[in-house]
Amino acid sequence: FIIRIAPGGPFSGEKQVPPEVLKNVLKTYHMDELIPKQYLRYLGDIMRGDLGPSFRYKDYDVNTLIGQSLPNSLILGVTSLFIALLGGIAVGILSSLRQNSWADYLGMSIAIIGISIPLFVIGPVLMFIFATTFKWLPTSGWIFDRNGLKTLIMPELTLAFPYFAYIARLSRASILEVLRSDYIRTARAKGLKESVVIGKH
Numbered sequence: 699f700i701i702r703i704a705p706g707g708p709f710s711g712e713k714q715v716p717p718e719v720l721k722n723v724l725k726t727y728h729m730d731e732l733i734p735k736q737y738l739r740y741l742g743d744i745m746r747g748d749l750g751p752s753f754r755y756k757d758y759d760v761n762t763l764i765g766q767s768l769p770n771s772l773i774l775g776v777t778s779l780f781i782a783l784l785g786g787i788a789v790g791i792l793s794s795l796r797q798n799s800w801a802d803y804l805g806m807s808i809a810i811i812g813i814s815i816p817l818f819v820i821g822p823v824l825m826f827i828f829a830t831t832f833k834w835l836p837t838s839g840w841i842f843d844r845n846g847l848k849t850l851i852m853p854e855l856t857l858a859f860p861y862f863a864y865i866a867r868l869s870r871a872s873i874l875e876v877l878r879s880d881y882i883r884t885a886r887a888k889g890l891k892e893s894v895v896i897g898k899h
Contacts, residue, residue, distance in 0.1 A: 699733065699737075702733060707729070708753035708754075709723055709724070709753070727751065727753075747761070748761065749761050749764070770840065773841075773850075774850070774853055774854060774857060775857070777850065777854050778853075778854045778857035778858040778861070779858070779861065781854055781855070781858040781862070782858040782859075782861035782862040782865055783861075783865060785858070785862045785865075785866070786861070786862045786863070786864070786865025786866040786868075786869060787865060787866075787869050789805040789808070789809070789862075789866040789869070789870075790805075790865065790866045790867070790868065790869020790870040790872075790873060791869065791870075791873060791896060792805060793805040793806055793866070793870040794869070794870045794873035794874045794877065795873075795896070797874065802870075805866060805870075806866070806867065806870070808863070808866075809862070809863040809864075809866045809867050810863070811863070812859045812860050812862055812863025812864075813860060813863045813864065813867075817856055817857070817859070817860065820856050820859055821852070821853075821856045824852050824855060824856055825837055825852060828851075828852060829852070835848055835849075835851055835852050836848060836849055873896075876899075881899065882895060882899060885899050
Protein backbone atom coordinates (compact mmCIF):
# COMPACT_ATOMS: atom_id res chain seq x y z
CA PHE A 699 0.00 0.00 0.00
CA ILE A 700 2.84 2.38 0.85
CA ILE A 701 4.65 1.77 -2.47
CA ARG A 702 1.48 2.72 -4.34
CA ILE A 703 1.64 6.21 -2.79
CA ALA A 704 4.94 6.85 -4.59
CA PRO A 705 4.69 8.12 -8.17
CA GLY A 706 5.45 5.82 -11.10
CA GLY A 707 5.11 2.09 -11.40
CA PRO A 708 6.72 -1.05 -12.86
CA PHE A 709 5.96 0.07 -16.41
CA SER A 710 7.19 3.65 -16.07
CA GLY A 711 10.35 3.44 -18.16
CA GLU A 712 12.55 6.00 -19.81
CA LYS A 713 10.62 5.93 -23.09
CA GLN A 714 7.02 7.01 -23.11
CA VAL A 715 4.45 4.25 -23.60
CA PRO A 716 1.31 5.18 -25.56
CA PRO A 717 -1.71 5.42 -23.23
CA GLU A 718 -3.57 2.62 -25.08
CA VAL A 719 -0.62 0.24 -24.71
CA LEU A 720 -0.19 1.13 -21.02
CA LYS A 721 -3.90 0.56 -20.42
CA ASN A 722 -3.71 -2.92 -22.00
CA VAL A 723 -0.58 -3.82 -20.02
CA LEU A 724 -2.19 -2.73 -16.74
CA LYS A 725 -5.27 -4.78 -17.57
CA THR A 726 -3.13 -7.85 -18.38
CA TYR A 727 -1.49 -7.67 -14.95
CA HIS A 728 -4.77 -6.76 -13.15
CA MET A 729 -3.27 -3.44 -12.09
CA ASP A 730 -6.29 -1.51 -13.27
CA GLU A 731 -8.40 -2.99 -10.46
CA LEU A 732 -9.01 -1.38 -7.07
CA ILE A 733 -6.02 -1.74 -4.73
CA PRO A 734 -7.90 -3.83 -2.08
CA LYS A 735 -8.96 -6.26 -4.83
CA GLN A 736 -5.36 -6.44 -6.12
CA TYR A 737 -4.19 -7.14 -2.57
CA LEU A 738 -6.68 -9.99 -2.08
CA ARG A 739 -5.70 -11.44 -5.47
CA TYR A 740 -2.03 -11.22 -4.42
CA LEU A 741 -2.72 -13.01 -1.12
CA GLY A 742 -4.62 -15.76 -2.96
CA ASP A 743 -1.70 -16.25 -5.36
CA ILE A 744 0.76 -16.38 -2.44
CA MET A 745 -1.35 -19.08 -0.74
CA ARG A 746 -1.07 -21.18 -3.93
CA GLY A 747 2.70 -20.58 -4.11
CA ASP A 748 2.42 -18.35 -7.19
CA LEU A 749 4.59 -15.23 -6.84
CA GLY A 750 3.35 -13.80 -10.12
CA PRO A 751 5.07 -12.49 -13.25
CA SER A 752 8.32 -10.55 -13.25
CA PHE A 753 7.82 -6.93 -14.25
CA ARG A 754 11.53 -6.51 -14.95
CA TYR A 755 12.32 -9.69 -16.92
CA LYS A 756 9.61 -10.19 -19.50
CA ASP A 757 8.41 -13.74 -20.29
CA TYR A 758 9.55 -14.94 -16.84
CA ASP A 759 7.66 -15.44 -13.63
CA VAL A 760 9.15 -14.89 -10.18
CA ASN A 761 8.97 -18.61 -9.29
CA THR A 762 11.16 -19.48 -12.30
CA LEU A 763 13.74 -16.81 -11.45
CA ILE A 764 13.92 -17.95 -7.81
CA GLY A 765 14.12 -21.59 -8.90
CA GLN A 766 17.10 -20.79 -11.15
CA SER A 767 19.08 -18.84 -8.54
CA LEU A 768 18.10 -20.50 -5.23
CA PRO A 769 20.33 -23.60 -5.59
CA ASN A 770 23.39 -21.39 -6.23
CA SER A 771 22.50 -19.18 -3.26
CA LEU A 772 22.06 -22.25 -1.04
CA ILE A 773 25.46 -23.63 -2.07
CA LEU A 774 27.15 -20.31 -1.27
CA GLY A 775 25.22 -19.75 1.95
CA VAL A 776 25.73 -23.22 3.44
CA THR A 777 29.42 -23.48 2.56
CA SER A 778 30.10 -19.92 3.80
CA LEU A 779 28.39 -20.69 7.10
CA PHE A 780 30.43 -23.90 7.43
CA ILE A 781 33.68 -21.99 6.80
CA ALA A 782 32.66 -19.28 9.29
CA LEU A 783 31.81 -21.85 11.98
CA LEU A 784 34.96 -23.90 11.48
CA GLY A 785 37.30 -20.92 11.25
CA GLY A 786 35.60 -18.89 13.97
CA ILE A 787 35.60 -21.69 16.55
CA ALA A 788 39.22 -22.62 15.73
CA VAL A 789 40.43 -19.01 16.08
CA GLY A 790 38.33 -18.56 19.24
CA ILE A 791 39.90 -21.66 20.85
CA LEU A 792 43.42 -20.63 19.83
CA SER A 793 42.93 -17.05 21.09
CA SER A 794 41.54 -18.19 24.44
CA LEU A 795 44.33 -20.73 25.02
CA ARG A 796 47.02 -18.20 24.03
CA GLN A 797 45.43 -15.21 25.75
CA ASN A 798 47.37 -11.94 25.36
CA SER A 799 49.84 -13.55 22.93
CA TRP A 800 50.52 -12.56 19.31
CA ALA A 801 48.11 -15.32 18.14
CA ASP A 802 45.34 -13.85 20.29
CA TYR A 803 46.00 -10.30 19.08
CA LEU A 804 46.20 -11.39 15.44
CA GLY A 805 42.99 -13.46 15.60
CA MET A 806 41.00 -10.74 17.35
CA SER A 807 42.39 -8.04 15.01
CA ILE A 808 41.13 -10.03 12.02
CA ALA A 809 37.79 -10.44 13.80
CA ILE A 810 37.54 -6.67 14.41
CA ILE A 811 38.27 -6.05 10.72
CA GLY A 812 35.57 -8.56 9.77
CA ILE A 813 33.00 -6.82 11.96
CA SER A 814 33.99 -3.28 10.95
CA ILE A 815 34.37 -3.53 7.17
CA PRO A 816 31.21 -4.12 5.08
CA LEU A 817 30.98 -6.91 2.50
CA PHE A 818 30.88 -4.53 -0.46
CA VAL A 819 34.41 -3.44 0.51
CA ILE A 820 35.79 -6.89 1.40
CA GLY A 821 34.71 -8.41 -1.94
CA PRO A 822 36.55 -5.96 -4.23
CA VAL A 823 39.64 -5.99 -1.97
CA LEU A 824 39.82 -9.80 -2.20
CA MET A 825 39.35 -9.56 -5.98
CA PHE A 826 42.15 -7.01 -6.22
CA ILE A 827 44.54 -9.17 -4.18
CA PHE A 828 43.79 -12.71 -5.36
CA ALA A 829 42.49 -12.15 -8.90
CA THR A 830 44.08 -8.96 -10.22
CA THR A 831 47.44 -8.87 -8.40
CA PHE A 832 48.39 -12.54 -7.93
CA LYS A 833 45.99 -14.03 -10.53
CA TRP A 834 45.36 -17.07 -8.32
CA LEU A 835 41.55 -16.99 -8.57
CA PRO A 836 39.03 -16.04 -11.29
CA THR A 837 37.02 -12.84 -10.95
CA SER A 838 33.77 -14.43 -12.11
CA GLY A 839 32.14 -17.68 -13.20
CA TRP A 840 30.52 -20.65 -11.54
CA ILE A 841 31.47 -24.24 -10.67
CA PHE A 842 30.44 -25.50 -14.13
CA ASP A 843 32.99 -23.22 -15.86
CA ARG A 844 36.54 -24.26 -16.73
CA ASN A 845 37.78 -22.86 -13.38
CA GLY A 846 35.52 -25.24 -11.45
CA LEU A 847 35.48 -24.98 -7.66
CA LYS A 848 38.01 -22.13 -7.68
CA THR A 849 35.13 -19.81 -8.60
CA LEU A 850 33.56 -20.44 -5.16
CA ILE A 851 36.55 -19.48 -3.02
CA MET A 852 36.29 -15.67 -3.14
CA PRO A 853 32.49 -15.40 -2.74
CA GLU A 854 32.56 -17.90 0.13
CA LEU A 855 35.37 -16.09 1.94
CA THR A 856 33.62 -12.74 1.45
CA LEU A 857 30.30 -14.01 2.81
CA ALA A 858 31.93 -15.95 5.66
CA PHE A 859 34.16 -13.11 6.90
CA PRO A 860 31.70 -11.16 9.13
CA TYR A 861 30.16 -14.34 10.61
CA PHE A 862 33.64 -15.76 11.21
CA ALA A 863 34.47 -12.57 13.13
CA TYR A 864 31.40 -12.76 15.38
CA ILE A 865 31.84 -16.50 16.03
CA ALA A 866 35.57 -16.07 16.83
CA ARG A 867 34.90 -13.32 19.38
CA LEU A 868 32.00 -15.22 20.94
CA SER A 869 33.98 -18.47 21.09
CA ARG A 870 36.97 -16.76 22.71
CA ALA A 871 34.83 -15.07 25.39
CA SER A 872 32.87 -18.27 26.12
CA ILE A 873 35.94 -20.51 26.32
CA LEU A 874 37.80 -18.05 28.58
CA GLU A 875 34.83 -18.12 30.94
CA VAL A 876 34.60 -21.91 30.88
CA LEU A 877 38.37 -22.39 31.40
CA ARG A 878 38.00 -20.76 34.82
CA SER A 879 35.20 -23.14 35.85
CA ASP A 880 35.60 -25.67 38.66
CA TYR A 881 34.97 -28.72 36.49
CA ILE A 882 37.80 -27.72 34.13
CA ARG A 883 40.19 -27.44 37.09
CA THR A 884 38.96 -30.86 38.26
CA ALA A 885 39.51 -32.38 34.80
CA ARG A 886 43.06 -31.03 34.72
CA ALA A 887 43.70 -32.20 38.29
CA LYS A 888 42.68 -35.72 37.27
CA GLY A 889 45.51 -35.64 34.72
CA LEU A 890 43.47 -35.43 31.52
CA LYS A 891 45.30 -34.25 28.42
CA GLU A 892 44.77 -30.61 27.45
CA SER A 893 43.37 -31.71 24.07
CA VAL A 894 40.71 -33.81 25.86
CA VAL A 895 39.87 -30.97 28.27
CA ILE A 896 39.40 -28.48 25.42
CA GLY A 897 37.81 -30.82 22.87
CA LYS A 898 35.46 -32.69 25.18
CA HIS A 899 34.76 -30.51 28.22
